[in-house]
Amino acid sequence: MYDVIVIGAGPAGCIAAKKLGESGYKVLLTEKMDLPREKSCSGILIPKSIQTIEKEFGKIPESVFSHPLISKGIIINSTHGKEYRFESEGYNIWRNLFDHWMSLKAEETGCNLQTLTAATGCEEEKDHVRVTLARMPARNHAGFSKNRSPTISYEKAKMVIACDGASSRIRRDILKSPPNHIITYQTFCKGSIDLDYGFFHAFLDPQFSQYDAWFNVKDDYLVMGVGVKDASLMKHYHSKFVSYLKSHYHARIGPFKKEEVGLMPYITPEFQVNLGKGRVLFAGDAAHLLNPMGEGISSALASGYAAAEAINAGCDFENNINPVKVLDSYEIYLKEEIEYMRRQWKFLSSICPDFTSFRDSE
Numbered sequence: 001m002y003d004v005i006v007i008g009a010g011p012a013g014c015i016a017a018k019k020l021g022e023s024g025y026k027v028l029l030t031e032k033m034d035l036p037r038e039k040s041c042s043g044i045l046i047p048k049s050i051q052t053i054e055k056e057f058g059k060i061p062e063s064v065f066s067h068p069l070i071s072k073g074i075i076i077n078s079t080h081g082k083e084y085r086f087e088s089e090g091y092n093i094w095r096n097l098f099d100h101w102m103s104l105k106a107e108e109t110g111c112n113l114q115t116l117t118a119a120t121g122c123e124e125e126k127d128h129v130r131v132t133l134a135r136m137p138a139r140n141h142a143g144f145s146k147n148r149s150p151t152i153s154y155e156k157a158k159m160v161i162a163c164d165g166a167s168s169r170i171r172r173d174i175l176k177s178p179p180n181h182i183i184t185y186q187t188f189c190k191g192s193i194d195l196d197y198g199f200f201h202a203f204l205d206p207q208f209s210q211y212d213a214w215f216n217v218k219d220d221y222l223v224m225g226v227g228v229k230d231a232s233l234m235k236h237y238h239s240k241f242v243s244y245l246k247s248h249y250h251a252r253i254g255p256f257k258k259e260e261v262g263l264m265p266y267i268t269p270e271f272q273v274n275l276g277k278g279r280v281l282f283a284g285d286a287a288h289l290l291n292p293m294g295e296g297i298s299s300a301l302a303s304g305y306a307a308a309e310a311i312n313a314g315c316d317f318e319n320n321i322n323p324v325k326v327l328d329s330y331e332i333y334l335k336e337e338i339e340y341m342r343r344q345w346k347f348l349s350s351i352c353p354d355f356t357s358f359r360d361s362e
């Protein structure tokens, strides 16, 4: 029996597993992909994320950075062409390398990291949770494996932290709720454009996306992306956005070298954060924690950290865990974070009322 099973080795899962491992808990960190895995992301670490990472994981290795190394902040372009510039120095990293580094740091604390292992269900029993795991066979050097059917096994834990991202299967199963996410589509190409490469540029005009559209730079690549609710429209919006960048900012671009589809939680004005039920806590995107313009690493780290601290608070000297105390503590620890997030969304709708109204019309 594990003390805690952490599902998903993104920022939320890695920090939770690392904190719990350091406190001496028996932890399983289960990740459905092989690592390092791709994660569609702009890879901007805001100062708050950097602070937490440097405190909890140490200095970020140079190998995970992309250029420009320093992100100067964000420029938001509202529907009426009004520009809002927020300067704040952050870092620009590649998520596959960054997350892999964090997962190895978690593993160093003694936690059992199992890759290619998807959690497919969580059933709460009297004093534990039974987690169903589907382990994919390892691939050979060419990327193939003869037998592609997963091996099913079960593990028990006193608590589970679901950090399985925006489309969290565990959250949907437990809350019996339908998926609720934005689909993102971004392309990488070489070229040039008359926009400041040091900033992340967001465009809220609804003719370019059903959420937001963005431009940023990673190494030699110009990255252009759109967020949509209806996946069948992503290329349509993307091509309108690219045409706009060509006509307004003189984008001169080559063919797309890479295309990425990703997910982020769909934040509605009701702002439905859910932190868990019984012995299962949700953290990061799985809890629907996301800041405006899709900044979610800072809240993934804050919630993964808080979940681990809450388990500490709910654990007695004989290593029994009181799930009610854990969930209460978790809610208390994250109260300020959530209030801050709400204020940020409110602020965004105050400077860009159109953003709220087109999201409202869904």
Ligand SMILES: Cc1cc2nc3c(=O)[nH]c(=O)nc-3n(C[C@H](O)[C@H](O)[C@H](O)COP(=O)(O)OP(=O)(O)OC[C@H]3O[C@@H](n4cnc5c(N)ncnc54)[C@H](O)[C@@H]3O)c2cc1C
Binding pocket: 007, 008, 009, 010, 011, 012, 013, 030, 031, 032, 033, 037, 039, 040, 041, 042, 043, 044, 045, 046, 117, 118, 119, 120, 163, 164, 165, 166, 169, 184, 186, 225, 262, 263, 264, 283, 284, 285, 286, 290, 294, 295, 296, 297, 298, 300
């Ligand atoms: C296009 C795009 C751009 C973004 N840009 C930024 C940015 O610049 N800065 C920023 O701060 N945020 C950004 N975000 C948001 C950020 O990526 C997320 O908020 C953050 O990754 C959330 O971390 P997480 O640990 O909750 O989930 P994730 O990072 O999504 O990690 C979840 C992990 O769980 C694994 N998993 C999923 N299901 C299972 C399962 N059943 N069993 C086991 N493992 C499972 C996944 O493989 C993954 O490794 C962006 C998001 C998108 C889509």
